[in-house]
Each structure stands twice: as C-alpha cells, then as structure tokens.
Amino acid sequence: MAREQRIKVTVNGQGHDKVVPVRLSLADFIREHLHLTGTHLGCEHGVCGACTVSMNGRSVRACLTLAVQADGAEIVTIEGLRQADGTRHPLQQAFHENFALQCGYCTPGMLITALELLRDNPNPSEQEVREALSGNLCRCTGYQAIVDAVMDAARRMQPAAT
C-alpha cells in the first residue's frame, strides 16, 4: 500500500489539497498540517471526546479518523465557529457567560458536539443535553455549567419571534 496519499478537504470553509501519510490521523492533520490547534487530543482512542470535529455535519472523533478518510469532506473545527461578522458563535458566547469552562481542554469537543445537537434538536431538555454530551468528558466543571450553557445557547439561537 502507498505510504502517502493525496486528499482534498475543506476545513472551516477553506479548501486544502495535500499529500499526507496514510497513517496520519485527522486530528494530527488538522493540528500539525493545518496548524489549527484548537482541536485537542485527550486520549487518542475515542473515549474522551476532546478531539471531536464536525465532518459532513456529523460529530466525529478526529483521533479515530484517518486524514485519508476525510478526502472530499467538509470539516468544521472550533476555529470555524466564529460568525461571518467576526463575533463569537452563540454557543461560544453562552459557554463564556455561563462559566462553562475551566481549563478549557474539553471545550472544543463540547462545542462541536453541542452544535450538532442544537441543529438536530433546537429545544433540548436538560436530560437530552446530558445524553448528547455524555461522550465528552470534562474533568473540571461537573458538567452543570456546560449543560446550562447549551440550554442558554439554544434559547439564543431561536429564530426571533415575528
């Protein structure tokens, strides 16, 4: 098998055409080759969720995905959450204002997971938020402020009443 392969991938709206080692993980590709270090590695075997990125609209573990598997895909990382006008995404703002992060290492994965949740379920219950986040470990907050932030973001992201 070839040791390297060419991939075309869109990350946060920007296209990339790169030759990568076939054993390179998507996480290392994003971090080391694209220099987007907002995606964090916590366990490198798919348990902690810190490396979660959005691939074609679904949350995936970037540590368990090979870069070559992302050929042709649309990827969104935490760096891609900023809105067109340069302001923080409502989820990011809600995390900040609810004190939903301490060390901040799990935050990128939490945000990407919550992004998918709120797209699929714009009015989640607290229990639904907890279930959606149950694959993302946080060692600092006890989750309470994170759950509150996601609920708060859901409110902020409601279409304005007409």
Place this chain on the structure above:
Amino acid sequence: MSDTRFVNLRAVGSPVLPDEAIPLVEGEGRFLNDIRLPGMYHVAFLRSQHAHARLRSVDVRRARELPGVVKVLTGKDLLGQVEPFRSMPNRFSGGESVQHWLAVDKVRFCGEAICAVVAEDRATAEDALELFEVDYEPLAAVTDPRLGERDDAPLIHDSCPNNYLIKREYARGDVDDAFRNAHLVVKRDFRIGRKQALCLESRGCVAAYRESTFVLTLWISHQLPYVVRHYLAKHLHLPENEVRVIAPHTGGGFGQKASVYPEEFVCAYLALGLRRPVKWVEDRLENMVASTHARDQYIEVSVAVDRDGRILGLSSDVWVDVGAYSTYLWSAGMEPLQTAGLMPGPYRVPAMRYRTRGVATNKTPVGPYRAVGRPSASASLELLLDEVARRLDLDPVELRRRNLIPNEAMPYRNANNLMHDNVNYVPCLNLSLAKAGYERLRAEQRAAAASGKLRGIGVVCFAELTGLGTSTAVGPGTLLQPGRDAVTLRLETSGVLTIAAALPSQGQRIMTAMRQVASDELGIKLSDIVGLTNDTATAPYGFGTFASRTAVFGSGAVIQAAKELRRRMLALGAHFLQVPADELTIVDSIIQTLDRSKRLPIREMAEKSYFSAKDIPPELNPGFEVTAFYDPKFGSFAAGAHVAVVDVDPQTGGVSILRYVATEDVGTVINPAVVEGQIIGGIAQGIGEVLMEELVYDDTGQPRTVTLADYIVPSALEIPRIELHHANTPSAALGGFKGCGEGSIIGAVGAVACAIADALSRRGGDIRAFPATPERVLRGLGVLPAEV
C-alpha cells in the same frame, strides 16, 4: 454581563466574566502541545513492561539505526551527568529511595522509563521503541502494603527496610483512658482504591537551548513553574538565572502536575546536549502509568464515645500503598500523614493516636491529588459515626451536632494540634439540612422502603485546611514548606495596571480574582487591569497553585502591594492637583477630590510620571512598580456540609444520586461563579472517586486499567444537578479569603459513601471498600459473596 456593570461597586463578590477564558472558548488557547519551534525534535520513552525486574541488558543498536532517530539515551548515560531524585529526608522518613531519571540496573514499576529516543518526528520516535531489546530478569513484586511491610517481603529499595518510605506514630491526650471509659467503641476497616487525577491534557514539555537570553527554557504543563526552575537548575548543575520555566495553558492539574517527574528533566538534558529544541507529550497510556497516582489506603479506625455519642478518642492504623518511589518534592508522606493526621476534620476529638505508614510497592508512585488524604479520612470517620448513631439509636445528624466544633468554642485546638477559628461548621450543617428538607427526606426514605426501594441518605461535615502560611506545615513531615508568594503590580505608561504573579491557573481564574481584588484596592477599572502570569522571566517568585492556596496568597500579595502603589499614586496625584493626598480618592481609574471638583485620570498621571519626569520632584516619583510578598502565617479552615440521597438497585448494584445539596464556607468570595465552578467540579470528581474510579493491578504488578475505557470517570449522565449554598465567614487572612479548590471533593466522597451504606443498612448490609462499584454493592447486600 460585562465588566462595566460593576463600576463603582466592589468587584470582589461579583461574578466578573473572566477575560482569560476568551481564547479558550475561541479555540485559541495555547497548550503545551500547541507549541512548535523551528528545528524541534520529538522524544518518546521506552517503558518497563515489568513491575519489578533486574535489567540484564538493554540493546539499543537497532533503535539507534532507524532513519530519523537522532539519539538514544539510557540510564547509564545519565550516571554522573545529572542528580537523580532522592526522597527528601525528613523526621518521619523510612529508608531512602533513589529514582534515576531513566532506570539503571532495575525497574520498580510497570511504565518506568528506561530509555529516551529523540527523532525527527514523533511517529519515528515511537517506531524506534519497537526496536529495543530489553533482557529483564523478573523479580517477585510487592503489590499490597500490608504484605510489603513484612520481614519476608521482597525489598524494592535495598536502603528501605520493610519497604517503609515513611512511618509515623502519633498520640495526644489519654487515648487508653478514653477507650477504657467509653460507653461504646466502634471499629471498622476501610479500603479506598487507587485513583488518577486524569487531567484531560496529559503532561508534556518543550525544552529549548538558548531561546531568548536563557540557556535553558522549559515550557511545561505544570502548576509550579518556579519550583520546577529551582530543581531543574539544581539537578542539571545550571545557574538558576539561566533557566526560564513557562507554564502555558494547562488542561487540568489537580495535583498531578505539582510534582517533579523524570521525563521533563530528561528532555531538558537532551535539549542542552543536542542544542536543539525537543518536545515530549505524554500519551494517555503513558499518563495512566507514568503520572502519579493517589489515595490507595487501608484504614483501620476505632472511635470511643460516651453515652451521648460524644467522641472521647480516635485511634487509627493506616497503610498507604505509595508505589515504587517517594514522589519527588512532596515525598511519600502526603497520603499517609494527611489521611491519619487530618481524620478528626471538623469534630472535637480530645484524644487521638495513629500509626501510619507509606509502604513502597511495585506500582506507580503516589503523589498529590485534589485534597490529598482527606477524602478517604473523612469518609472513614463519617461512615464510623453513622455506625455509632445506629448503635446508639441516634439520628446521625444529631450525633454530628454533638461533636462538631461550635463557633462559640473557637479558637479551638484539636487533638491533631490544629487550630480552628472563623469556621462555620454548624451553620453549614444547618443550612444544608434546611435546604435539603432533611425530615422530609427521611420520611420519603421510609415510604420508599415500604415500596421495596433501597434509598439512603448521607449527611457529612468536613474541614479543609487551606492557604497554609509559614507557620503551618503543608503536610507534617514534608520538607517543601511553601508559605509566601509574591505579586508585582506595575502601572504602565498607558495607565493600565499589570499584575504579574507565578500563580498559574488550570481553570481557577486566578488572574480574574486578582484583578478584582486590585480593582477594589486601587480604584482602577477592571478593564484597565491585565494579568501576566506563569512565566519565571516575567513574574516575581511564587510557589504556584495547589492546596487551595492561590486565591489566599495571590490576593493577599495584591492587597499588600496595592497599599504602597496607592500611596504613591495619591502622592503624585496630590502634586499635580495641588490638593493634600488625604483629600483624594481613586474611582474608575481617576484620581479625584471627594467632591469630584478636581480630577486626574490615572492614564495621564502615569504617562507624565515616565515621560515628563523632569517636571516632578524625584521623591514624589519613585516609579509605579511594587512587589510584595504575602505570608498568611497560619492556614485557615474552609468547611462544608453535604447531603446526598441515593437509590441503590438491589438487582444490579447500581447507585443513582437523586439529590445533592451542599453548603460551603470558603471565606470571603471573590468571584461567586468561579467559586461555584470549583465546588461543583470538586463534587463531581468526588462522585467519580466514590462510585467508579479505581486503578486496578494484578498481583504481579501489571496495571489493568490503562485506558479511559478501563478507568471510568463520570460523564454528564452520572453527575446530578448540585444544589449549592453558602455559609461563608471571613478567615483571618488578608481579605478574609480561604480557598475553595479542594474542599468539596472531601464532602462528596463521604456523603455518597454514607448514603450507600445507609441504604444497604436497611437490609442489614454494609460496605467498607470503595469505589462502590455495582459488584461491591452486591457483595455488601449479600447477593454476592464477601470479598476475601
């Protein structure tokens, strides 16, 4: 919410939004692994596969020949070049343990580093690990401290008879008399398993030669940059001023990043020798075996009470499985001494004695982890008190009321020689019970029992010694005795105030707290105050962040420095405004007369003081940079009372937490939202500790829990909503702060343990080994046979 909402109010006590969190929420944090320098090599470590073995030979030839490998370093290469880690001598130490940075002749735990490989990239360094050939001669392993102390046990260090790394006996008061005259004596044996701090970011470092003006620069994921600098210089024989240590954004510390480890020191040595930067980032598998573990106690404890349930005496025997080496700097004494010595907690204990030992075993060394010793100690005593209450047919709450140190008895010196003052033990209990609706909870418990449910209620009280100054030992017997830290306040020419301190945050928002304190002390707007931290090149001396000390030391030093800075600002303001200094005040970054008729923005004054100094009498312009040290002398006690309600499933042994109510006394609160985050986070870790987290070894010393699939920590589904209340009372420290980083984990372990034991007792069951896994719960109910 924004900073400006609090203008003209006291910043202290307000939930000021932490600017320092913004890069983290935007994906622009700079953690250790995000650092990349030109020409940087990568390091990987070859680790022992055996718990205890002689190294007959280590063949490095094939690894060295792999293309891309730059260097292979063995333990023998380091002999005579650097100083190995020797356990710190202290008055309670057993024998000495010597830890070579890379093993020489012998390995003493699975995961101990044997060789380091330097390569062009990380993958090549890891590929090279497959090419080493190590000839081990396996030796009998010690895996149980109670067997390890026997005369016939294998010796882990020839210099440690009976494998004692530490041993202490203590007695105060007439303990024999207390037990002789007791109405009731209750004794229990408890077992608390081995834990992992499990920082989501593992350890790591980048070491660079001649970066900037320093010979050695080390970026390290760590809580104590200055301490690292001191010991790096000492062990590498470098002048301390040629070493710079920087702690970048750190993804969790919890004590695990407060020790000095071999790997980072090896990297520093390699960078100096290769004259190139090197990077090492621990992977999770390594983290589970190479970063310090915690707890792991066997506790035999008995309490003597009178007929009213008042404690007369406490006696304990503690064995801690401290692992293969005395953890460097903190020593093997942490868990053994704090477990036994701090067991009385918030209760009046007139007489106590203990025998405690830290026994070396062939496991990863035990080091500091959130609240060292006390979660196990507190849970043991609380479970024992519940048993006393059952025997005396007293409500467990009433028993605690009779034994808590009441405010009117303070200052009160307990049998462990610690002074309790300004602590709200009883008010915390009262508030938690009222908020939880304790009577109703008991009624619901009876109703649940009638419908076949197994419900339990745990009510516990705890004390946490915080903010230790020079007069109180951080742990009796350890030599590293931090007690003073410095802060520098500098008014920049733009009028912005910079706070510099070596007090890293791993999420505690230390700098936000210090900005709030400085804002109140100086009248400078929060938006005009910035922080500079974590870098020994820019911050004054400080021990760092651990032991719930940082808010106390950082804020105290800010108050001290602000006093002098304010005096200087007012003196110069008086000169410019032609008004006596004592008629001036500072509000919203403006020096002004009380009637606001004369005003001078600090910005203007600061700029003039530097750029138009010739117009100012020199005695009025000594410069706006003040460094102050703060030493609170004594520590203070933070406190809390927690109530947990659980349902136990008698079929599966599963435990679910229905309610969790906590009241804490953390002294004056600087930022309530940050404090709540600390407390709730600590409770969540405690719930993990008491229900699921355990590092398991087999009896040959092989670790069985080396991934996050084996070592289970709580997810959002296992942690209930925590109902948090406050009964704060100021400490005697400057500002009245106490610290809150650790206390809550103590309460959580005891509260949930007591609730489970309470549930099991309804069916004649009991539980004495933790974590309370479903298997142990079923054993406690007699559904499965008892553990042997």
